[in-house]
Amino acid sequence: MKSTSPQNPNPLKKKLASRFLKAMKKLSHKISSSPSPPSTAERRRRHRAVRAAAYASMASAVGPRRAWSRALLRKLRSKATATSGRKTARRNPRNIGTRFLGLNELCDVVPGGKAMDSCSLLSETGHYIKCLRAQVQIMREILDSSSSSSSSRIL
Amino acid sequence: MSSSSRDRSSRITEDEINDLILKLQPLLPDSMSNTRVSASMILKETCNYLKKLHKEVDDLSERLSQLLASGSFDADTIRALLRR
Numbered sequence: 318m319k320s321t322s323p324q325n326p327n328p329l330k331k332k333l334a335s336r337f338l339k340a341m342k343k344l345s346h347k348i349s350s351s352p353s354p355p356s357t358a359e360r361r362r363r364h365r366a367v368r369a370a371a372y373a374s375m376a377s378a379v380g381p382r383r384a385w386s387r388a389l390l391r392k393l394r395s396k397a398t399a400t401s402g403r404k405t406a407r408r409n410p411r412n413i414g415t416r417f418l419g420l421n422e423l424c425d426v427v428p429g430g431k432a433m434d435s436c437s438l439l440s441e442t443g444h445y446i447k448c449l450r451a452q453v454q455i456m457r458e459i460l461d462s463s464s465s466s467s468s469s470r471i472l
Numbered sequence: 473m474s475s476s477s478r479d480r481s482s483r484i485t486e487d488e489i490n491d492l493i494l495k496l497q498p499l500l501p502d503s504m505s506n507t508r509v510s511a512s513m514i515l516k517e518t519c520n521y522l523k524k525l526h527k528e529v530d531d532l533s534e535r536l537s538q539l540l541a542s543g544s545f546d547a548d549t550i551r552a553l554l555r556r
Contacts, residue, residue, distance in 0.1 A: 341547060423519050
């Protein structure tokens, strides 16, 4: 478990955590107001909602200062219209020849990667990894603290 | 200081790309950080790692949605616990 040392509290993680918890709280109200038990479709919908909340809180915590978060924010905002087609033709900014073939795969896993030049893609990747890791950690901690607190609850 | 590429922005050298790729190495899990590995390998592992992280988010989302459904999710308690 985390120690209570005050040094280096990781402000990004705190921001991520608070946004994600807010989103979870909202979802929790929605869910508790609906009749039980949920259908399979409803369960799938909830799963997708939590996942969307994870990426949404990541993107909004980082805000517009990163290309990947901007791309995520754009994508989340256009979810309502559910357009799956790309507006522009796929650009291929790989200006380094064929030596680093892995960049083509990398641009598919980083949000907005397809529109980035190689340098931006690589620097965005680093930041994206850090945020994803923090998000995963937060989700695990929520699960862990829920299971431990519920087991200590006196019935 | 290494000279930055002040020429046209489209001229990014392979060496610069290589250096940027090497910077990703410490972010990768486990054994990758200690040994000298090729840039191509780092790129490949980075892709795999990102896919793995995406899958984790997916799996954890599933478990969290079940937690929400169980009614034992208490945002305030959790918030306090996370802020330790």
